[in-house]
Each structure stands twice: as C-alpha cells, then as structure tokens.
Amino acid sequence: MNAQQLTKNQGLVFDVLSRADQPMSAYTILDKLRDHGFRAPLQVYRALEKLLEFGMVHRLESLNAFVACAHPNDNCCRHGTVAFAICNSCGHVEEFHDHAVDDRLDAFVKSKRFKAEKTTIEIRGLCSACAA
C-alpha cells in the first residue's frame, strides 16, 4: 500500500528531501533542483502539496520547512498524529508517535465538540549531541 507512483517533479523533490539530514525550506529545495530544470517556487510547492497528501513528507510549522517522513512504511503514520523533536542547533529532527498524547488531545477536543482535522506537535530544543 506504499510506493506511491510519483510524477517527475514529485520524485525529484522527494529525493532531495530524503537525502537531506535536516528540514529544508521550499526555496532551498528549489535551489537544489535548478540543475534539473526547476525555475520557480510553484514547482516545488505543487510537488510538496502532493507529497504531503500522500503522507510521504511532513511540514514543520515552526520552521516553515519540510522533511521526508521517517517511517514511510509504518501505517502508524496515517492513523495517528505525528510529533517532532527538532534540534535548534544541528537541525536534526526526531519523528515520533504517541497514542496516549493523541487520546488525551482527542478527549479535550471532544469535550469541546471541536472537530479536529490536523494536529501539529513540535518540540524545539537541543538534541542529545548538541546539549552535551
């Protein structure tokens, strides 16, 4: 159920993100793809839009940047909220899932009759290497 068939631009953008060891902004991706014919931001944003839809890429709201999903083969990605620990120093991102957190937030929104569509959880700080 994985291995989405990607178009040329989607494939290029996904490759760049997969190889990166840090989140990348749309414009950084654009620069990396100039050699492959990319000329305008929209080419990147359109590919990202689809990749986000496919669950292959995540957007980090606190960074205005994007990362390839760390668990692309894990269905969990699609059934729970994704949370991120983001190092402010080296940019390393740890992606995780916690159903207890999900349940707790769920309980809250249900109590408010709020209909959740998308949840963002991002922890900014220092990774073990950088904090040492």
Place this chain on the structure above:
Amino acid sequence: MNAQQLTKNQGLVFDVLSRADQPMSAYTILDKLRDHGFRAPLQVYRALEKLLEFGMVHRLESLNAFVACAHPNDNCCRHGTVAFAICNSCGHVEEFHDHAVDDRLDAFVKSKRFKAEKTTIEIRGLCSACAA
C-alpha cells in the same frame, strides 16, 4: 506577579490583540495601529517579542499569527505547555493546558536525552459552532 509594566508600543499592540476575537498577523496589527503612529512592521514585531517573553501573547505557528493569552492570571500558563484548538472557519481559538500531555511528551524527550525548550501544540479543525 502579573500586570507587567508595558511601554507605549507594547501596550498598543497588546490592546489590539486583546480586543480581537481572532488571531492577528503582525501586518494586520500594524494596519490597526497606523492611526496611533505605527509606520513599520518592526514596531509590531518588537512589541510582540516582549509580549511573548512576558507570556502575555502566544504565537500560532501554523497560522503565522498572534493571540493574547486567554489565561493571563493563571500561573499555569508559565509552568506548562499551552495548546490551541483553532477553528479553520471562524478563526476562534481555544487555549488549554494538559499536564498529562506535557508529562507524556516530557517522557519521550527524556528518553531521547533531548532538552526541550519550547513546545508547540496546535489542533486545526472546526469549532462546535462551525461544525454544526
């Protein structure tokens, strides 16, 4: 321990945010304050920076916008993570705190020896009124 003494610009920005029934972008705030002599974005950003520091205002990362703290008199604001339920339709924001969620995220980052500095939790969706 509340009632921070604000400067003129800080006070103006805080007033605008307090009266608003929705999050506001820095540029929207700027427009509201033209009559009071505001001319440049930096005047707003500088005031916001201090207000964020004082815990009187929150930044919504998924919206690039700002809201006055809903619980200014509650010390809880300063000792736990603030979470938001944001209506995509009417813009209403529900601010809440949940120590169980905090503890759970804490446990995760501790297990990774990650040193958390700031945590963002934002639930986008539809409020009870708009979902009906």
Place this chain on the structure above:
DNA sequence: CAATTGATGTAATAACATTACATTTGTTAT
C-alpha cells in the same frame, strides 16, 4: 479524436520577517 483532467512552466505579486543604522528615552551611579 474531442473532451476532460492532472501536471507543468512562467511571471508577477502578496504575505511574513529581519537587518542595519540612527535617535530618543529611561535608569543608575556618582
């Protein structure tokens, strides 16, 4: 093969945020 749909290319512009530098105001020490 016409019609539709999805993807792409390109330019322009909008929206959000920061850097740099000059000036003013407020506070503290003497």
Place this chain on the structure above:
DNA sequence: ATAACAAATGTAATGTTATTACATCAATTG
C-alpha cells in the same frame, strides 16, 4: 544634575516564504 549606560523607538531597505493568474502540455477516457 549629569555622565554613562541600557532599553525602546523610528525608518528604510531587504530577505524569506507562499500564492494568484494564466498559458501549455500530457495522459486518460468516452
């Protein structure tokens, strides 16, 4: 009071992120 310092402000320019508008191209289908 005033010198010295720190904090806040004013202004312009620029940098960064994201979208709108419009034209073209490619794949699919009736």
